[in-house]
Amino acid sequence: MVVSVEVSDLRGWSKQVSRAGADMYAGNDYAEKYLNDANFGKILELITGEYRELLPKVQTTLDTDGERLRKSGLALEYAADDYHQRDHNFASEIAKADGSLAVTDDGVASGFEDVTTGASHLMPPTSNGQQLPEVSLGMLFDTICDVIIKVGGPDIRQSLTSFIAGDVSKAATQVSAWQHLASCAETVRQNLERGQTAITKTWTGNAATAQSAYFQRWNGSIGGQKSALEQMGNYLKDAVEQAVSFAQVTIDIVKTVISLVSAAWSNAAIPLWGQWKAIKTVKEAITTLNSARKVLMVFMNLLKSIVDFIKASYLVFTSESLPPAPTAGG
Structure with missing residues (x-):
């Protein structure tokens, strides 16, 4: 079988693969810097465990991407040397030199320029100003809470503080980081795809076929x-938005309850009827609070969906899911 290879193109392809490895190394550094904290507070607590477990998996996989692509680029460089020197004593597993060669070298590598680098997308993440609404309900709120407790209701203060405590600004910043990493990975994929298309025009034979399958x-x-990466960012973005909405709805409901109870309280001085009316209105307020659970369920269902997605993502971010690194062969 006659094999054709344009050595400068093969070297250009080798360098492009090596650049892809460098971009994925940069992605790992970025993830270690900006995706290293899963503590978003009580409001996003449901996803904390799985999310915390995902982060090092992503970091390790990006690092392994970089290492294996670096070795692949080196293997292609060895193959170019092997073809050029007509020396079959050593070539990488990815591109063992074929027996009958038609080697050319015009000194120009065409089609192996990156449209842009993956690392160029790795800008510092931003939160876009996302934060939970502040809780400021005044002294009347404390008084109303005491009344609700006396008629058998919950301590709204404790529940409110527990439900809407969290750092959504940190989570929103990580949304940005996930998006930037996804853009980096997509650029690397596109650059490799472009280079693979180019090298098939000037490299044929068994080795070329093998490396084509490998890079596929x-x-x-x-x-x-x-x-x-992109979906994780989208899910976390939804979680942040829902957390802010849920917190605001919760505060609005509490304010409504305060208004109801306050109005009833103004009638409490009226003998019998006023007292009955006050107690009735307080109980109605408790019912209103219970209806807020529907809003909470929507939020909780979203968080459960995120947990399921994270668990499924574990299979993507493993060294076993990646193409193996090429090894030296004889």
Whole structure:
């Protein structure tokens, strides 16, 4: 079988693969810097455990991406040397030199320029000003809470503080980080795809076919990572928005309860009827609070969906899910 190879193109492809590895290394550094804290407070507590477990998996996978792509680029460089020197004593597993060669070298590598680098997307993340609404309900709130407790209701102060405590600004910042990482991964995938298309024009033979299949695996793997990174960002963005909405709804409901109880209280001085009216209105307020559970359930269902997604993502971010690194062969 006659094999054709344009050595400068092969070297250009080698360098492009190595740059892809450098971009994924940069992605790992970025994840270690900006995706290293899963503590968003009580309001997002449901996702904390799984999210905390996901972060190091993402970091390790990005680092492994970088290492294996670096080795792949080196393997292609060895193959170019092997073809150029007509020396079959050593070539990488990814591109063992074929027996009958038609080697050319015009000194120009065409089609292996990156449209942009993956690392160029790794800008410092921002929170876009997301934060939970402040709770400031005044002295009347404390008085009303005491009344509600006396008629058998919950301590709203404790519940309110517990439910809406959290750091959504931190979570929103991580949303931005996930989005930037997804853009980095997609750019790397596109650059490799572009380079693979270019090298098929000037490299043929068994080795070329083998490396083409190998980098098709990288295309799928990095594409899967990009999708998972992007979806994690989208889910976390939804969680932040729902957390803010839930907190605001909770505060609004409490304010409504205060208004109801305060109005009833003004009639409490009226013998019998006024006292009965006050107690009745307080109980109605408790019913209103219970209806807020529906809002809470929507929020909780979203968080449960996020947990399920994170668990599924564990399979994407493993070294076993990646193409193996090429090894030296004889």
